[in-house]
Amino acid sequence: MDFLFQIKSLEDFQNVxxxxxxxxxxxxxxxxxxxxxxxxxNLAKKELIAIMSDCNxxxxxxxxxxxxxxxxxxxVRLFLALLKTNKSEVLVAAFNHYNSNYCETVVNFNxxxxxxxxxxxxxxxxxxxxxxxxxxxxxxxxxxxxxxxVDKDMLLKMINSxxxxx
Numbered sequence: 001m002d003f004l005f006q007i008k009s010l011e012d013f014q015n016v017x018x019x020x021x022x023x024x025x026x027x028x029x030x031x032x033x034x035x036x037x038x039x040x041x042n043l044a045k046k047e048l049i050a051i052m053s054d055c056n057x058x059x060x061x062x063x064x065x066x067x068x069x070x071x072x073x074x075x076v077r078l079f080l081a082l083l084k085t086n087k088s089e090v091l092v093a094a095f096n097h098y099n100s101n102y103c104e105t106v107v108n109f110n111x112x113x114x115x116x117x118x119x120x121x122x123x124x125x126x127x128x129x130x131x132x133x134x135x136x137x138x139x140x141x142x143x144x145x146x147x148x149x150v151d152k153d154m155l156l157k158m159i160n161s162x163x164x165x166x
Contacts, residue, residue, distance in 0.1 A: 001047045003040045005071035010078070017079050020044055021086045025097040026141040049094075057091060059084060096137050104136040107143065114149075128152050 004020070007013040024045055055061035062083065066076045083090070099105040109132065116127040130150045135143050150158065 001044050001051075002071075004044050004079075005069075005075050007075075010074070013075055014078060014082070016041070017082050018086075020048065021082055021090060024049065024090060025093045052090075052094070057094070059087065097141075100137045100141075101139045104138050104144070106134055107137045108135040109133065130155050 004013070004016060007016060020041060051062060051065060055065060059080075063080055066080060069076070096105050096107055111130060111132045114129045114131055116129055128151070132148045132150060134146045134148070136146065137143055
């Protein structure tokens with residue numbers, strides 16, 4: 001993290017700090033300033049994750065930790081402001097990262113109801129279907145999309161199964 005606070009321009013510092021906080025648990029790099037390399041950004045991410053973990057994600061403890069370092073005060077205040085602004089996103093990313101290490105984690109879902117007017121066997125002319133799209137995050141940080149079509153009977157079974165989970 002030392003290199004981060006040695007960036008001369010306050011604007012560049014803010015952009016790099018925002019990039020680190022926005023992509024803390026993933027490796028995608030949209031912004032690559034000339035004076036900061038990808039290796040330095042990844043190292044800063046690892047250090048920040050360790051600091052947050054040691055401080056139990058408590059902002060006052062992190063504030064004390066950053067204040068004890070001999071970094072420029074204006075940049076520390078700016079970084080802490082960015083951290084407080086993005087706290088909920090950082091916590092959600094940490095939660096998803098932790099959970100996805102054990103199994104795929106649902107990060108988003110979308111559903112729509114469909115009315116099929118005919119099937120290949122023509123037994124029923126109107127069949128209601130639920131189309132469920134799940135976006136899941138795996139331990140590599142890759143998002144997978146899965147699409148499921150569920151008929152009314154299967155949907156009722158799923159609801160009953162979920163309601164019976166303790």
